[in-house]
Amino acid sequence: MGGAVGYMQFLLEETQKRGLPVRFIGVELLSTPRDYPFIPIQKKSDSWQKFLVKLFLRAPFLKFVRGEIVHVFRIAYAFPILLFHRQVKVVCVSAEPLAAAAHRYPHWLFKIIDYLFWHVERFVLKRLKALCTTPDVLSRYFFSRHPALMKTVLVHPSTAVGIDLQQFTVLERIPIREKYNFTPDQKIMLFVGRLAPVKRVDFLLKVFKQLHEKEQVSHFIIVGDGEERERLQRITEKEGIPAVHFWGEVSKTKLPEVYNLADVLVLASETEGNPTVVREALACGLPVVSTAVGDVPEILDNPYCGAVVPSRDVSDFQEAIAKVLALPREKVNSVCRKKAMDFSREALFEELVRLYNS
Template identity: 35%
Template sequence: MNIGIFSDVYFPQKNGVSTAVKLYKEEMEKLGHNVYLFVPKYSKDYKRTEKNIFEFPAIKFLFEKEQRIALPISTDIFKIKDLNLDIIHSQDPFSMGIFAEFMSKLLKIKHVGTHHTMYEYYRNYLPLIIRPTLKQTQRMIKNWCLKLDKVISPTNNIKDLLVSYGVPEEHVVVIPTGIDINKFNKPIEWDIRKEYDINPDEKIILFVGRLGPEKNIDFLIKVIHEVYHEEKNIKFVIVGDGVERDKLEDIVIDYDLHEKVIFTGGQPREKVLDAYKQADLFIFASYTETQGLVVLESMAAGTPVVALGKMGVYDLLNHENAGGIMIKELNENDFAHEILRVLRDKELYKNLSENAINFVKENYSIEVSVKKILEVYENLLNIDKKQHL
């Protein structure tokens, strides 16, 4: 098949959607398909080396420096028809998603979309004067989904949410975003302990993600403060960058944790994978995740998880042998208690680690996910053929 993937985010932007798109492309190409990406140009200085990527002029989003707003005005538009695309797969409802819908109608190609993000929780990035209401955001999501020939939801929880917005149940198929398990078997190259002078007897507690308010990292710092009262040999390593970094660094100083909390900033994909493998525990308190890829990646590395069980993360950790501990609500004492329990109980730790690896391997490999996505494509193409007979 010739597959066109349209996305408003892609590397070097570091987030779950960028990772998902890259993994889709790599796995589909392994299976012999031709995959073409249509993404915003990141900057004049950034040169892509991957093949089959079409970039469109873009401007920086004023309220989030890493985000780009694509302007689908390019001579590359005239090349799309020559690609003989069989299917279009968009990753969001914004500029590239709108462009994908336009090309779908123009070329009479089936259009699939994945609902990666809980946009309702990201309205705070917009100033009040242009911020949509919750109802308006939900209506926008519903309208986008109804324009698609099929909607892919990463979890049942998110599917139920879309249905509650008015999207027909049969219009949505649940396919978790898989991860490349093989990459977790490679030797570690980025030695975190050496770079940040972490002692061998100190336990590394890890967070990976964008430093935005929806991730509740300020809450996690307070939890670490609680843990530190009972366990001195810890280091909290925060991998990522974002609008809240200055605020979070101030909180660390306020809690006198400047010797216990490390901000590494945003890191290349390879270093992030090394961080998972060296951590003793991964903690996460976001309430906006459609799935929680960072949780899955930590588990794939055999690193147990203590996380808030909301939305997509709930769908992961509510399984009996998932390899993580789910906290029902944002409660500092509950989080701290479970962190200490996992770090101190060697038998529990061993079981969680083994279960995590097996759980991801059996249920969330990129091979399984892409196979299911390709089946969605093929079903739509078969329906289209029958309609034209």
Template identity: 30%
Template structure:
């Protein structure tokens, strides 16, 4: 069954219901932050439905925003690929039980639009939404998926929300040919958002960070922000990029690298340990810092001079839009959306995936050129104020939902 947390008096109607929480939301991450900011800044309250207690559920409950928990172990989707009839039967039983509970919730609150944050959530929500008469919106917050459940999600959706023009092109390019024409009008672009107004207030304390890391006046701080996991590729950055930086480390400029983030799963904790061990063989290893997860990351952006991103894949990297909102230049590999954010705006430097030498050279170039860092930071901040403010993003979602009602 579900439990619902309300702000003040319980509402009887939520015209919009968010269904989310599949898999990656088991801990707080960039996706969690993005969804939380959207929900927080909507003019009218909406109900969020998660598949289990997680970071997003907890944050919404703490803020007394409406949230419901409908348990569904998303790992059961593996049963669809299993040859075992028992696994398939168990999946179908739990799926129909989940759908009946969600249907009662949608009918009870007279929902007219259901937004699913990913393909798995879309499959979970589709039956109940269709039976209730609600419109379906699929959110694609990363690289487009493949397989039966993605094709089904695209076909069932009334709208598809992607985070950038590049992701829109990818969705259209990878969609089944028979869906292409219908998707042209379905797929809309709405960026991730940042609470621009709160950045300055939440950025206090940057001087103490630089002091704690042992930086002197004129030293350069480079941040790599993200949870430790293979697709974030911190290990490749340490092994491939930092050795290329050796000659510059010997120059008159002192450059420090700080990794902000921590591992969540046991497997990722092993990966984090490998990253730390890899720095032991580096010259100037005392200038490489692992500072763990930071609840308030804004002082770290304020303390930094350059932000780097070496991920293998992303949707719209939250660290990039947060860096832009902080007025900091970014050096990144060409993962999804960064050309649109950085190269097209002049807010950073984008390199081919895996170009370690190019990454090191770009960081060195920015480290030497204070004026270039400032110019890129100003262009990024101007773009963020115009295009990434969470209040404007929330209004875009409100307009989309209103069109479907």
């Protein structure tokens, strides 16, 4: 149910693969073959707030059997289900706390929303079967807001999507570079994700400018689209930052090539859950330099997999990237790929099945 298309596609595809009974309540996922019952809440993807309102209107009329497991992506979506259907067992994913959205609202309005949401969280947490979240969000958000209640909640410390290790793998680099008109000796920095304020791609442009001026990095490829794209392009032009390539959305089939042509993936987000791009990059032998968000510090526990930058300083980030780029590429490929073996679709889905059966 709910948003996070990639997460829901992962669940649906793996349940179908195993012949498990499943139905989907939410928005049509066009890229997933539908061999399961589908109950539409709205016709196309929209804001989570609008989806929640429509779910509230529909929830009293949904039919569930006693003990049925309902896997939802946001605590807000669990609220109407548990309000009208006490007989179900809800597994809820909460990868991004409400506080991450504070900048989108006036201060006074956010205080009201936060107060109401505290009560929603409390209602849901009292009735959940399990909460899927990251250690970072768990300690920083849930334990600070609901310390007593969290002692009784079953927690699964992951919101990760499994990676197809056959699709995301190490490829021959030189032919790919030739295909995209890059030379073998150039150093390429890569960002993959939504172009939204929380991703801080404007910060990464400053980092790249410094690296480019020092001739440590030749190109910066930005894959993804979003509300920030035009502003970021204006910054690039105004600041005279050369060799920045806005590639927009790239299909899942072409993404492994993009990871393989780069030298480092960069992530400077204010908040994350279990970023899929980090796992995909490692599977392709690509190291990652990131802020300390979500479960990234636990993943990047080997210097050959990349680095976590605790500060938000441009020079610190630039220095971390330079150190990663200086490492021997063959060793980097090998260590990153080995680390990615922990994130296979099969392994992560089996963890969820054990959670369902607990």
